Amino acid sequence: MGLNHHNIHEMLEKFWAGETSLADEQALKEFFAYNTPPEGSEEMAAYFALINDQPEVSESFDEKILAHIEESQTRVFNMRTFWRVTAAVASIFLVASIFIFTDNQPTEITQSPEVKEAFEQTKSALFMISTQLNEGQDHASKLVKFHDAQAIIKTTEQ
Amino acid sequence: MKRIVILIAVLAFTVSMTAQKEDAIAKYFSSYADSEDYTKVTISSKMFELFTHIEGTNEEEQEMLETISGLQGMRMVTASNPDEADSRYKSALKSLGSEFEVLMEVEDDEENITIFIKEESGMINELVIIGCGDEFFILSLLGDIDLKQVAKLSRTIQIDGMEHLQNIDEE
Numbered sequence: 001m002g003l004n005h006h007n008i009h010e011m012l013e014k015f016w017a018g019e020t021s022l023a024d025e026q027a028l029k030e031f032f033a034y035n036t037p038p039e040g041s042e043e044m045a046a047y048f049a050l051i052n053d054q055p056e057v058s059e060s061f062d063e064k065i066l067a068h069i070e071e072s073q074t075r076v077f078n079m080r081t082f083w084r085v086t087a088a089v090a091s092i093f094l095v096a097s098i099f100i101f102t103d104n105q106p107t108e109i110t111q112s113p114e115v116k117e118a119f120e121q122t123k124s125a126l127f128m129i130s131t132q133l134n135e136g137q138d139h140a141s142k143l144v145k146f147h148d149a150q151a152i153i154k155t156t157e158q
Numbered sequence: 159m160k161r162i163v164i165l166i167a168v169l170a171f172t173v174s175m176t177a178q179k180e181d182a183i184a185k186y187f188s189s190y191a192d193s194e195d196y197t198k199v200t201i202s203s204k205m206f207e208l209f210t211h212i213e214g215t216n217e218e219e220q221e222m223l224e225t226i227s228g229l230q231g232m233r234m235v236t237a238s239n240p241d242e243a244d245s246r247y248k249s250a251l252k253s254l255g256s257e258f259e260v261l262m263e264v265e266d267d268e269e270n271i272t273i274f275i276k277e278e279s280g281m282i283n284e285l286v287i288i289g290c291g292d293e294f295f296i297l298s299l300l301g302d303i304d305l306k307q308v309a310k311l312s313r314t315i316q317i318d319g320m321e322h323l324q325n326i327d328e329e
Contacts, residue, residue, distance in 0.1 A: 115205065127312055132287065
């Protein structure tokens with residue numbers, strides 16, 4: 001139906017009632033684009049002018065929207081990974097802190113009979129090694145003295 | 159996540175390899191561990207770590223703790239049967255690996271002692287004593303071993319003893 005200043009009001013009533021087809025709405029857009037709006041329909045003219053100014057939705061619009069949604073989902077996945085990494089790091093720190101805590105509680109442990117016994121065993125062993133090393137050195141120094149004495153005697157005899 | 163799992167596995171492997179560092183007794187005399195003829199004493203590296211928290215009460219203990227601070231383990235096996243001590247001693251000398259060098263041999267009427275060392279990069283990292291007298295024994299010390307420091311230990315104790323004797327004279 002061609003629109004003109006006579007039937008435009010009737011079409012606008014149908015538009016507001018939601019009874020217009022896509023073709024009717026297109027006709028309304030074209031009418032307000034190329035004609036002076038009739039009295040009382042200036043606001044509708046502004047409305048359709050605004051609609052005409054809107055860019056057409058491209059065919060790739062849906063694809064772009066879906067890609068954007070997928071990207072958002074990826075971000076959610078990355079956040080999960082982040083929390084997993086955080087949990088793993090926290091676990092490592094927890095284990096490390098247990099070791100550190102154990103190391104910071106040595107005083108009580110070193111007072112235990114087992115540690116004292118082990119310490120005494122180690123002391124005895126080290127003392128034994130030390131004694132053997134010194135005895136060996138003493139023997140060696142005696143041999144050196146004996147050798148020196150022999151050399152002196154030989155020199156005196158000559 | 160996979161990287162973290164691999165990292166943890168590598169760390170665990172490294173820790174376990176460090177913990178499993180073999181001394182001469184474990185390597186060459188492992189058969190002794192199963193025999194009831196031998197008394198075995200093992201001081202682990204963890205125990206040596208605990209020793210570092212002990213506070214020495216006198217000069218002797220301070221010297222001892224200083225020497226101990228570089229050690230990572232000690233193991234000793236002894237057999238008290240004197241009749242077999244000499245044969246065990248000779249057998250043990252043959253069993254020790256070639257990476258050990260003789261540092262000192264002392265042989266007298268009472269006992270035979272041979273001290274071996276193993277060096278890496280100019281540092282002594284294991285000392286083994288094989289001896290026999292009233293009993294046969296093998297002792298292994300693992301870690302950074304400063305022979306001068308070890309030799310000083312018995313001298314410190316002897317000096318302490320002399321000081322006490324001097325005090326007695328004064329009294």
